[in-house]
Amino acid sequence: MxxxxxxxxxxxxxxxxxxxxxxxxxxxxxxxxxxxADAHAKLERRDFGLDTVNFxxxxxxxxxxxxxxxxxxxxxxxxxxxxxxxxxxxxxxASDWVKLLEWPAANVGIVNLDTRGQQGQxxxxxxWGGSTVLGQIIRGVPEGRDHLFFKDVYLDVYTLINIVAAMxxxxxxxxxxxxxxxxxxxxxxGAALNPKISKCVAQYPFLGDFKRTLEMGxxxxxxxxxxxYFKFHxxxxxxxxxxxxxxxxxxxxxFAHRIKCPVLMLTGLEDDTVFPSTQFxxxxxxxxxxxxxxxxxxxxxxxxxxxxxxxxxxxxGTKFPLGPTL
Numbered sequence: 331m332x333x334x335x336x337x338x339x340x341x342x343x344x345x346x347x348x349x350x351x352x353x354x355x356x357x358x359x360x361x362x363x364x365x366x367a368d369a370h371a372k373l374e375r376r377d378f379g380l381d382t383v384n385f386x387x388x389x390x391x392x393x394x395x396x397x398x399x400x401x402x403x404x405x406x407x408x409x410x411x412x413x414x415x416x417x418x419x420x421x422x423x424a425s426d427w428v429k430l431l432e433w434p435a436a437n438v439g440i441v442n443l444d445t446r447g448q449q450g451q452x453x454x455x456x457x458w459g460g461s462t463v464l465g466q467i468i469r470g471v472p473e474g475r476d477h478l479f480f481k482d483v484y485l486d487v488y489t490l491i492n493i494v495a496a497m498x499x500x501x502x503x504x505x506x507x508x509x510x511x512x513x514x515x516x517x518x519x520g521a522a523l524n525p526k527i528s529k530c531v532a533q534y535p536f537l538g539d540f541k542r543t544l545e546m547g548x549x550x551x552x553x554x555x556x557x558x559y560f561k562f563h564x565x566x567x568x569x570x571x572x573x574x575x576x577x578x579x580x581x582x583x584x585f586a587h588r589i590k591c592p593v594l595m596l597t598g599l600e601d602d603t604v605f606p607s608t609q610f611x612x613x614x615x616x617x618x619x620x621x622x623x624x625x626x627x628x629x630x631x632x633x634x635x636x637x638x639x640x641x642x643x644x645x646x647g648t649k650f651p652l653g654p655t656l
Contacts, residue, residue: 333602333629335546346611347541348574350584357475357579358588361485362523366391371493373402378427382406383434385427390493392446392453393482399444399451400490401427404499405434412504413439413494414645415520415527417487417513420536420552423450436646441494445483445512456482461563465555467537471576480537480580487520495526504528506645511536511552511604511630514595515582518612521593522585530589531641532612533596534630538582539608541574550603550630583608586615593620594644596637598628 336344351357369390376385386402401424405411414433418424424442433440444450447466456479459472469479495502506529507517514535521530536552548557560567578584593616597609613622623640625633639650 333600334606336607341607341610343614344607344610345614346539346583348578350587351575351578354579354584355588358523361481362488365485365489369489369493376427383431388441388493390489392486392489394455396446396453396455396482398446398453398486398490400424401430401442402439402494403427403430403434404439405437407437410499410501411437411439412501412506413441415491415494415505415507416440416442417509417516418442418445419510420512421448423448439500441490443487443490446486447479461555461559464558465552467553467577468555468559471573475576475579478576478580483516484519484523484580487516488523491520491524491526502526506530508641510534518582518589518593519585521591522588525590528591529645530591531594531644533633533637534598534601534604535582535595535609535612536604537580539611540577540581542608542611543605546605552603583612583615586612587617589616590618592618594623594641595620596623596625596633596640598630598633599624599626600629603630
C-alpha cells in the first residue's frame with residue numbers, strides 16, 4: 331500500500347508546500363564566495379596490497395575549522411578516469427574499503443564523504459543553541475540560516491568536489507554524484523551548487539519539503555527532531571513560520587532549479603520515512619534532463635535488485651540488463 335496520502339497523479343504535479351525564498355540564490359552564492367581558495371587538502375595513502383587500485387584518506391578543512399574526511403579509491407590507470415562522489419545515509423559513515431572496490435573494477439574512481447558530526451571521522455566544531463538531544467536538521471535554527479548545521483555539510487560537499495576535480499588522473503569532465511536518503515540529498519545539492527557535476531543520482535532523497543513532512547506526522551526517527559521541537563518547545567506552533575523560513579535555506583527542493591545536469595531519481599512508493607510526495611516535490615522542480623524510477627513495492631530500504639544496474643547504466647551508458655522480460 332502506498333505510504334503517502336497523495337495519489338500518483340497528484341504527486342506528479344506536486345511542487346511542495348513552500349516557495350523558494352527570494353534571496354535563496356544570493357544567499358548560497360554568498361556562502362560559496364566566502365569559502366577560502368585553499369582547503370588545505372591532504373592525501374594519505376593506504377596500502378592493502380592490491381596492485382590495481384590506489385587507496386587514500388583525504389582530509390581537508392571545512393567551515394568552522396572542522397577537519398573533514400573522505401575515502402578515495404582510484405583505479406591504477408594511465409588514462410583519466412571518471413569519479414563518482416557517494417554520500418551515506420543519515421547518522422551513518424563512509425563505506426568499508428572493500429565495499430568501494432566495485433567501482434575501480436570498471437576503471438571508475440569513487441570518493442565517499444564522511445558527513446561531519448555523524449559516525450565517521452569528520453569533525454563537527456559547531457556550537458548550537460536549542461535542542462541537540464536528537465538529530466541535526468534543526469541545529470542552528472535559533473541562531474539563524476547562517477548557522478544551520480546542514481549549511482556547513484552542503485559546503486563540505488562543494489569543497490570536496492573541487493578538491494578531487496583538480497587531482498592528477500581525474501577526468502574533471504566526468505564527475506558524478508550518487509547517494510540514498512541523506513546521501514540522495516547531498517548528491518542533489520552537490521549537483522546544484524557545483525557545476526562540475528555532469529550527472530546526478532538520488533535514491534529517496536531526504537531533507538526536502540519540511541512543511542509536508544510536518545503535515546504527514548512523525549512516523550520514523552530521521553525527522554523526529556522537528557516534531558520534538560514543537561512538542562516540547564512550541565506546542566501551539568506559534569514559531570512554525572519562522573522555523574520553516576530558516577529551514578527553507580537547506581530544503582533540497584529549493585536547490586532543484588540550480589541543477590543543470592541530467593538527474594536520475596529512484597523512489598519507493600511504500601517509503602514512510604521520506605514520504606514520496608516530498609521526493610516528487612524535489613523532482614518536479616528540476617528543470618534539467620531527468621528520469622524518475624518508481625518502485626511500488628519498496629520503502630526506505632536497500633534496492634539491491636534493479637537499482638544498481640539502472641544507476642550504472644545511467645552514469646556510464648552501458649547495457650547491463652535491468653531485470654527479466656516476459
